[in-house]
Amino acid sequence: MTEQCDTSPVRIALDAMGSDNAPDTDVAGAVRASLKTDIEIILVGDEALLQEKLDGYPKKGNISIRHAPQVIGMHEQPVLAVRKKRQSSLHVAMRLVKEGEAHGVVSAGNTGAVMVASRTVLGSIHGVARAALSQTFPTMQGEVVLLDMGANVDCTARQLCEFAEMGVAYSHYALGVEEPRVGLLNIGEEGGKGGAVMREVYHTLSATNHINFVGNVEPRALFEGKADVVVCDGFIGNLFLKTSEAAASFMGKMLREYFESSSMSKIGAVLARKALGQMRDRVDPNEKPGAPLLGINGTVMCQHGSCSARGIENAIYGTRVAIENNLNEHIYNNIMKLRQAEAGAESSDAGVQDHTESEVAHKAAQ
16 A cells, blocks of 8 residues: 555645636635644645635645646546646645655546546555445435446446445445445345346345345435445446436425515525525535545545535545545455455355266266
8 A cells, every 4th residue: 555654643635726616715625624623735736826825814724835837627538638747736646645745635626537647646455456436425314425436337246346345444434334234226126136247246245244235225225324335336326426416406496496486485485594504514515525536545535626615625624534544454454355255255156066066976977
């Protein structure tokens, strides 16, 4: 794993040119986090511009600046941009972690570029075939971690099982869930549902004693809180995310329309203001600890490009929690448990096959 820097407290590199409203939003979020904690934050980007923005705050906590002359835009092709812009704010932030000057990276920039830069500069945790982008969703019983959210469109059964191991580690050590329940996002709850890959994942996780596997879950069961970690490939996960966001936006517009339809409805809106505000905060991605890219040999936290300063602030807090709880070490340990379980299953299958072949040979001899 990437060598952690020895300095204390936690030091986080922020891609300060990443968000849609960079660097204003990014600097504001960094200042808020630095004033409330002892986190050391390194703003990475145009030094002159960042210093100008930082000087606008009378108090700014423990913040430094690292110059990076290039920026990767939201609509740039990730692989090409990471390859050509090695002095971008994102690339430089990743190198700070690689070289031990920072413990983790936060970026609200081009998500595809974040994933490519993470793999290119930091690499994967030993034993992890592919990193997975995760997202926390509110449920009726708390929160659920869903992965993958788009880093891997096509996945093998083994990779999906790895996602389960990584999700369990994040849910337990970063979110504080004691014994995370793992579900497989599918079109039905029965074990035989889905394609060959999904059926194989169901079989493997069902036979793995160290994972609290609750079986297949449908989207409705996910929101009902039937699982704490839900696994799927990146195509399904990204489609689920965008559908959920669209549905939430539609419901919000309908509520506003109905509340503004009459005088009585407007009075009702005033009376329900507090409850509506609480509901909004619960589904607001800015109130979440970011979207961690799990499986990378270094802590990497993504945030929406349209996030607010509060979103950057919470992503910094989420990164700190992952670092202080040694999340990557626990992911590695979980992956090793999976490999041991796979080896045991293969040994068992081989024993059954040998026994069957012995019986066949015995009957043939008779």
